[in-house]
Amino acid sequence: MRLKLLGLTAIFSLLSACSTTEKTPVVETVKAKPAVEVDLSAQDLYQKALSKRDFDKIQLLYTARDRAIEEQNWQLVITICEQLIESGGPDSVRNQLYIALAYTQQKDYHTALETLESLNAKLTSPMHFFLHQEIYGNIYSAQALPHQAAPYLIRASETANKHDFKADKVNKALWQVLNQLSIKQLEALNSGSSIQRGWVSLALYTQLYIGDATSLQAALNKWNYAYSNHPASFALPDNMQQIIDVQxxxxxxxxxxxxxxxxxxxxxxxxxxxxxxxxxxxxxxxxxxxxxxxxxxxxxxxxxxxxxxxxxxxxxxxxxxxxxxxxxxxxxxxxxxxxxxxxxxxxxxxxxxxLNPEHEVTQAVYHFVNKEFKKPLVIAPGNRLGKRLANHFTNQWLEFSDNEPEVGFYANKRDMQKLVQELLEVDKSKKRIREISLMFRGKLHEETRSRRDIDAIYIIADAAQTRLLKPSFDVNISTFAKRIPIFASSRSHDIKSDKTDKKDLAGLYFSEIPWxxxxxxxxxxxxxxxxxxxxxxxxxxxxxxxxxxxxxxxxxxxxxxxxxxxxxxxxxxxxxxxxxxxxxxxALKWAQYREKQIVTLDIKSQKPTPLFIKNHQQETQEAAL
Structure with a gap:
């Protein structure tokens, strides 16, 4: 398995002159395990607990729960915690947090979020809050949303530091998240408590000076002086013996x-x-x-x-x-x-x-979601590549919206005009006009109408095809309707074609490599x-x-x-x-055809929040009102 984030721990090794304490699990156990049960598995302990009654049963269930967490037997953790809650065992909130943890580890993030949200008003101890924030942070991190994961993990780290909890895994998870943020995102977080500022400053130094050992050493000496006894100083792997210079x-x-x-x-x-x-x-x-x-x-x-x-x-x-x-x-x-x-x-x-074309399709989806488009229309050739990229767009889109995009495939150039009219339902409008015309002898003022629910169009086509499709959309979208922005992939752009004709593409947005x-x-x-x-x-x-x-x-x-x-x-x-x-x-650039020139746009396509998380956030906000 490929090693991940190799060398980041080198930065920590510069901050600590001694080896770290023994690695601990993500959660703390609350019951000492009887010596007679040391060699029993979580499943064995659970089965043994079922044969007991009253206090002895509950005690053994807690021991089995902690062992199941150590073994990462997450389904058993859920089973035991549910029984403890049902039996009225102490600290029901903690058991529910462990259930959320187990669902997170099983990648059932929807259920994990539901469990966490049910506990928002029930966190009565610092340990409750610590676990609550850690699990939230891990869920956002698993969705590749480091900018949303960071505040939760920072709060968990702050809580652990204040109450002297062991938090090796939280601190390492926070460090990985911070190193996925851009300098601009880190600077936006560089405020708040001393713990938060210390983490963010260390991440900023890493980005600015990694590969420059002398400057990095000087920056870390400065950091160590300003943030002595910071939790980052101890987020080290076991038995770190030497400084690793990243060259x-x-x-x-x-x-x-x-x-x-x-x-x-x-x-x-x-x-x-x-x-x-x-x-x-x-x-x-x-x-x-x-x-x-x-x-x-x-x-x-x-x-x-x-x-x-x-x-x-x-x-x-x-x-x-x-x-x-x-x-x-x-x-x-x-x-x-x-x-x-x-x-x-x-x-x-x-x-x-x-040069993976899926990269820019994903980037287009992110941009559409961030612009709050609700119903995009995708048009592509009916060949293997066109279908592959259109399907990729649909799959990516449905992570963030419950509205399926409209998708159309054309077979050849002759098919394009007809397909555009069908997708915009202009053909239906024309049919209605003909039917009404037959009912009246006098001359009617008529104008076709296009469908109103489409709010963005994405063209996956080569340069020649795009020069036919763009005007087709222009003439078939109702003149009295709001103009629909039209986007295209880099396949639509050709420098040679641009030298002779740009007028048919006026207003078109497209993604492209800077070159x-x-x-x-x-x-x-x-x-x-x-x-x-x-x-x-x-x-x-x-x-x-x-x-x-x-x-x-x-x-x-x-x-x-x-x-x-x-x-x-x-x-x-x-x-x-x-x-x-x-x-x-x-990450490609966005540009637009304007009159007789191409203008490069400053558009950042940051990954948006997945739909299931967005729904949970909305429900939480509504419940708080």
């Missing part, structure tokens, strides 16, 4: 495994090579060695053994990645695959960089040079050039980006982050 990956020799110039993928390979070479111009002493990905695994292994590279980029095609993963050819080398990988990444120095949008500064100089040397490159080839460029640019910062998920690198293919599984993720 950039330094490379002098790179092996690049790509299709040869004689292959069918020649144009794609050459575009990637051009990007890699362009990014390497500032490193004239760096050696680049290209290996034909069509060679078998043994032949590639021989070449790598001879070269002894510091880093490997590639392969590009999934079948070649699978070939080398199965043979273990790249296990000993830090590697960046240029596609999604058939197998999971096992090495902490293996990464996957893919394909108006640039400034150093990137503009690179763009001008590219256009002079490769004026006839296709959109895909330009995207691969940008990918090759970013692949080289990423190498020195891969470890830091993975260790601090909130840290980003601005690249030609987007704002780049590395998740805990080693996948390089991209």
């Amino acid at each position: 950039p990956i330094n490379v002098n020799r790179i092996a690049i495994i790509l299709p040869s110039n004689q292959s069918k993928q020649k144009a794609l390979s050459q575009s990637l090579k051009a990007g890699i070479l362009a990014a390497s111009e500032k490193h004239p002493d760096r050696e680049l060695h290209f290996i034909n990905s069509a060679l078998n695994a043994e032949q590639i292994a021989e070449q790598l053994n001879e070269l002894a590279p510091d880093f490997v980029i590639g392969p590009l095609l999934k079948e070649n990645i699978d070939k080398l993963q199965q043979a273990g050819t790249l296990d000993a080398y830090p590697t960046m695959y240029l596609n999604t990988t058939p197998q999971a990444l096992e090495s902490i120095d293996h990464f996957a960089f893919a 394909m949008l108006p640039l400034t500064g150093e990137q503009q100089s690179l763009r001008s040079e590219f256009d002079q040397i490769w004026p006839e490159h296709t959109t895909l080839e330009q995207q691969l050039f940008a990918m090759g460029f970013d692949a080289v640019k990423l190498i020195p910062q891969l470890r830091q980006l993975q260790m601090v998920p909130g840290k980003t690198l601005t690249g030609l293919t987007g704002d780049l982050t590395v998740n805990q599984d080693g996948d390089i993720e991209r």
Whole structure:
């Protein structure tokens, strides 16, 4: 299993001169276990308790409950806690909190939230509040909502510090959450209690100085002076013996495994090579060695053994990645695959960089939800890719809304106009107009009406198809109705087509990699040079050039980006982050066609709150009124 957040604990090790106390479970036990029962499992203890009566039964049920928590036998925890509540055992609230904990561990977050909300007014002890906040925080963290998880885990950490609870797991969970936040999000949290400010300041120092050991050491010395005895100082793993300096990956020799110039993928390979070479111009002493990905695994292994590279980029095609993963050819080398990988990444120095179209579809969904659109319409070609991306949109959308999006697929260009009218129900309006016209001999003033529930349109189509679809929507949406914003994926954008005609796309929003949008500064100089040397490159080839460029640019910062998920690198293919599984993720830019130019927009597509959590939040607010 891939190691996660490797090296973050190094920061803590700089703050503590001694080893930590023994690791404790997430919850505290309340009953000492009789020596005679030390070797019994939770299930055995539970069965034994069922044979007892009154006080002896309750005592043994508490022992079985605590053992079940230690064993992470969550279904048994629920069963025992429910019996304790039914039998009137002491501290019913705590048992209900353990039930919520068990549901959380079983990923039944809906039931866990219902249980927590039923206890909001019943938290009579600091331990109740500590567990309550911890479980809430863990639920939000599991939904990849670190900005919502952080306040709960901070409150849990504050409570534990004030009342001297052992809270190793809370503190480590809080640290992971904070390191998934951007600098802007952290700065918004940098207030409140000394405990909160200490956590946030430490996370900020990490983002600002990770990879710069000298500056990080100075910042941590300052932090340690300001926040002595802070809980972060003790959130260390067992037996930490030395300081781990997080250093950039330094490379002098790179092996690049790509299709040869004689292959069918020649144009794609050459575009990637051009990007890699362009990014390497500032490193004239760096050696680049290209290996034909069509060679078998043994032949590639021989070449790598001879070269002894510091880093490997590639392969590009999934079948070649699978070939080398199965043979273990790249296990000993830090590697960046240029596609999604058939197998999971096992090495902490293996990464996957893919121009995955699902990334921007997800980004579009997030933007639509944040804009509070209720009923989007998705239109896509009826081929495999179109259906795949439309289904991805629908699946993502239904995490945040109970209204299914309207989806339509077209077979060809001739089918588009008819499909647009059907989706907007203009065809029905025209039919009604004809029926009414037959009833009257005089001339009628007529105007078709389009449906009113659609409040956003998302086009998944290539540039030529988009130039037909956008005007079709424009003419079929009622003139007296509110204009519906129309969005498209990057497939709709083509620089060559833009040179001749933009008027049909006026008002269209689309997501795109920065390389394909108006640039400034150093990137503009690179763009001008590219256009002079490769004026006839296709959109895909330009995207691969940008990918090759970013692949080289990423190498020195891969470890830091993975260790601090909130840290980003601005690249030609987007704002780049590395998740805990080693996948390089991209946040694209939004732009809009306005008159005769393209304007880049400052739109951040932050993940919204899932529907089931939003419903719980609303119910809680209504209950408080």
